Amino acid sequence: MSQRAFIEVQNVEMRFNTRKGSFHALQQIELQVQRGEFITLIGHSGCGKSTLLNLIAGLLRPTSGVLLCDNREIAEPGPERAVVFQNHSLLPWLSCFDNVLLAVESVFGARELKRQLMQRTEDALELVGMGHAMFKRPHEISGGMKQRVGIARALAMEPKVLLMDEPFGALDALTRAHLQDELLKIVARTRSTVVMVTHDVDEAVLLSDRIVMMSNGPAASIGEIYAVDLPRPRERVALAEDARYVAARKAVIDFLYTRHRRVENAA
Numbered sequence: 001m002s003q004r005a006f007i008e009v010q011n012v013e014m015r016f017n018t019r020k021g022s023f024h025a026l027q028q029i030e031l032q033v034q035r036g037e038f039i040t041l042i043g044h045s046g047c048g049k050s051t052l053l054n055l056i057a058g059l060l061r062p063t064s065g066v067l068l069c070d071n072r073e074i075a076e077p078g079p080e081r082a083v084v085f086q087n088h089s090l091l092p093w094l095s096c097f098d099n100v101l102l103a104v105e106s107v108f109g110a111r112e113l114k115r116q117l118m119q120r121t122e123d124a125l126e127l128v129g130m131g132h133a134m135f136k137r138p139h140e141i142s143g144g145m146k147q148r149v150g151i152a153r154a155l156a157m158e159p160k161v162l163l164m165d166e167p168f169g170a171l172d173a174l175t176r177a178h179l180q181d182e183l184l185k186i187v188a189r190t191r192s193t194v195v196m197v198t199h200d201v202d203e204a205v206l207l208s209d210r211i212v213m214m215s216n217g218p219a220a221s222i223g224e225i226y227a228v229d230l231p232r233p234r235e236r237v238a239l240a241e242d243a244r245y246v247a248a249r250k251a252v253i254d255f256l257y258t259r260h261r262r263v264e265n266a267a
């Protein structure tokens with residue numbers, strides 16, 4: 001029997017019904033993600049990266065084609081596929097701690113004691129540097145801090161697949177670098193499979209095993225997949241001068257800005 005990939009996206013097409021009629025967002029998407037792989041989706045604004053991520057999350061159903069995770073069809077969202085959105089989605093009436101605890105309880109509540117659940121929650125918040133503010137409510141902390149709590153909430157669920165839609169996009173450069181480094185360590189430890197949307201070429205190269213480069217929409221598809229030939233653990237300072245890092249960066253920039261340059265006034 002042929003070995004299936006952990007995530008399979010088979011000939012997926014996505015059309016949205018809009019007031020102006022049907023909008024063809026994605027066509028012929030074929031992607032196989034292996035267990036433990038770190039994949040980034042990169043492409044110009046509006047090409048359909050979030051749509052593809054939401055399809056894998058089960059938040060959208062494809063117009064045609066099939067998506068599988070661990071041999072099961074993806075029909076709805078599930079705790080084994082945790083999502084971190086571009087903008088945090090914390091419940092405003094709960095503290096940061098309780099926001100994370102709620103997710104932890106949904107996954108581990110049936111088999112662990114309250115003390116263990118609280119420990120998991122605290123560990124996740126400490127991990128993203130939010131230990132000092134865990135009893136604050138979302139309106140009392142900055143946008144970047146809210147995003148970190150959202151990441152803690154997803155990580156605390158120990159998902160098989162971590163789906164991230166520009167999770168660091170709203171953060172300042174230093175916090176972003178810190179969280180990228182932390183994410184590398186966490187993923188190495190948990191061996192999570194990650195699919196992450198990013199606009200940032202350096203982020204894609206630093207984190208990915210493979211970079212999925214998407215062509216421009218409408219009817220976008222996968223243009224090319226670049227395998228990043230860099231050993232792990234990766235260390236950002238050393239990487240900056242590594243010829244393989246420079247080559248990967250150049251390949252992605254070349255794809256985005258030479259071969260698939262965005263035409264600003266395109267529909």
Ligand SMILES: Nc1ncnc2c1ncn2[C@@H]1O[C@H](COP(=O)(O)OP(=O)(O)OP(=O)(O)O)[C@@H](O)[C@H]1O
Pocket residue numbers: 016017018023025043044045046047048049050051052217
């Ligand atoms: N629910 C929807 N209804 C109609 N059109 C949609 C819907 N969701 C997305 N689209 C359209 O599909 C295309 C792809 O959108 P998507 O948000 O996936 O792109 P993206 O690559 O993630 O963009 P960005 O990088 O700007 O976040 C866009 O043209 C968008 O307007």
